[in-house]
Amino acid sequence: MSRGPFFWLSIVSAVAVMSFLVLPMASMMTAPGLNDIKQALSDKLVTDSVLLSLYTATVTALICLVSGTPLAYLLARKEFPGKRIVLSIVDIPIVIPHPVVGIAILGVTGRNHWFGRILLEAGIRVMGSKTGIIAVMVFVAMPFFVNAAREGFASVSPRLENVSMSLGASRFSTFRRITLPLAGRSILAGLIMSAARALSEFGAVVVVAYHPMIAPVLMYERYEAYGLKYSQPVAFILVVVSLLVFIALRFVTAGKTAKTEERP
Amino acid sequence: MIRLKGLTKSFSAFKLGPVDLDIPEGSFFMLMGPTGSGKTLILETIAGLTQIDEGCVEISRRNMNSIKPGRRGVGIVYQDSALFPHLTVKENISYGLKWGRKGGLGTAEIVEMLDLEQLLNRLPGKLSGGEKQRTALARALATNPSVMLLDEPMSSLDQQFRGYLRRELKTIHSRTKTTFVMATHDFTDAVSLGTAGAVVNNGQIEQQGSIDEIFFKPSNRFMAAFTGMKNLIPVEYEEKKAVTADGLCIDMPEGCRTGKGCIAVPQDSISVSTGSPVEDRTNQFSGQVTEIVREGYGYAIEIICRTTVFTSIVPPDAFRKLNVKQGDTVSISWKVSSTHFF
Secondary structure, eight states: OOSSHHHHHHHHHHHHHHHHHHHHHHHHHHSSOHHHHHHHHTOHHHHHHHHHHHHHHHHHHHHHHHHHHHHHHHHHHOOOTTHHHHHHHHHHHHHSOHHHHHHHHHHHHSTTSHHHHHHHHTTOOOTTSHHHHHHHHHHHHHHHHHHHHHHHHHTSOHHHHHHHHHTTOOHHHHIIIIIHHHHHHHHHHHHHHHHHHHHHOOHHHHHHOSSSOOHHHHHHHHHHHHOHHHHHHHHHHHHHHHHHHHHHHHHHHTTTSOOOOOOO | OEEEEEEEEEOSSOEEEEEEEEEOTTOEEEEEOSTTSSHHHHHHHHHTOSOOSEEEEEETTEEOTTSOGGGTTEEEEOTTOOOOTTSOHHHHHHGGGGGOOOSSSOHHHHHHHTTOGGGTTSOGGGSOHHHHHHHHHHHHHHTOOSEEEEESTTTTSOHHHHHHHHHHHHHHHHHHOOEEEEEESOHHHHHHHOSEEEEEETTEEEEEEEHHHHHHSOOSHHHHHHTTOOEEEEEEEOSSEEEETTOOEEEOOTTOOOEEEEEEEOGGGOEEESSSOOTTOSEEEEEEEEEEEEETTEEEEEEEETTEEEEEEEOHHHHHHHOOOTTOEEEEEEOGGGOEEO
């Protein structure tokens, strides 16, 4: 790219966008002092909420993995009537306001809905429970997993599966030995994105389960009750713990996804 | 023998068949046709990788319709090699052995034959196009298939590697005695490797038979055009003669049909001369040179006789001796036996 006006306009625009993204985060991460963080870490409410956030986000990601993978494969490989509608339905949680998600979940899981009555008879309580938190998290996180996994599966040539089957492998064996390892990076990316999305969810969770308190709800409560200064250490801890978990996940799975080097 | 009987397969924008095809056992069968004509689809139906709508696929007189791909004894090599990118060359080659193999060449023998010893620990991403295709061949051969399906295996290779791979394929075919079915649109592949073949167009078999029959006895106008015959002229047949719209009267070989039709004269069968007529040729016409174009090693001379345009291919030496230019009057001639009719 020559260094003309377009180049400089691009640079200025890039700096502006990066500043907008980095400044608030940098400010938040540097605002709490060491004592504030120590104090927050010794607060059982804070540690419980962070652990609950991590637990619910992990369960959410695993539910997305197990239930979303077959759907993602189907959408990547098969053409069928109504496929566009199915794709649109998968994306619905991305476009609707999150408090609406919470209200919708409460609507179908309450006493006034047949589905809610079945759950209650089975002893499953959604409102004000971990189950409720995970339910709304799965709702908002599923599109991120399904879309990433679908793209991963679509990037694996069906010819590889054909060759594998012609060599004697069953469809399941082909999926396990060829498709899954090659789509592994996308599936992992989907898993991380769905966990991250679950971890950051507030609007839908606060409607369904104010208690038990996940970290974003606790941050909101501290902000409302005591102001910005008291919510920042919780945010700091949540961000640091999340980053550590994701880095560890990347590190652990780095050697387990398929390596496919290209000739220079 | 591979036999396809009344095979059909429909998609929203394409219909294959009904296809009836007999592929002799042990042959090197060339499946030719334009891009998108259905060659790959035919190979995939033989391999059982595409569900057919109607008809049946028989291999060695056994109906394969309900047999799974891995149990048909069919190996497939695609144009893009389709090597498993996360497995080394060695792992690719031995992939099918997990599910058993019967007799045939050993893996070590195949690796040696295809000169892959030095590449066994490499990932496919680190291989050249030729090395990838050799690995794909080795992987398919390792399970000792009774049928090898090759889907344009040389189309992505450089010219020099094509010649090399052709020789390799010939050697493998003669050593394994396996039936090879190769989809191609390259005539050099077809002529140098094929013992028999068929031409597919728009999902239908246009002609099948020996390679010589396909190239030298095209059965219809499409086949004549497909095999490179440029002089396709609409005519009306009248007792051993064909008359063009502008009244040129062309002598025809025995067995000529009647009514309206089309003749084809291979470009290299038409002689061009500036001197006296060629004595043993009855099909001689006078015309004017309208265009001269360099084509490969020769020259394509376009001559208009009345309103009918003929093209002749002349080798460089003959072209220099002929010494013609645009606008010159020349005479053209060809043997009666060189005329094809449809």
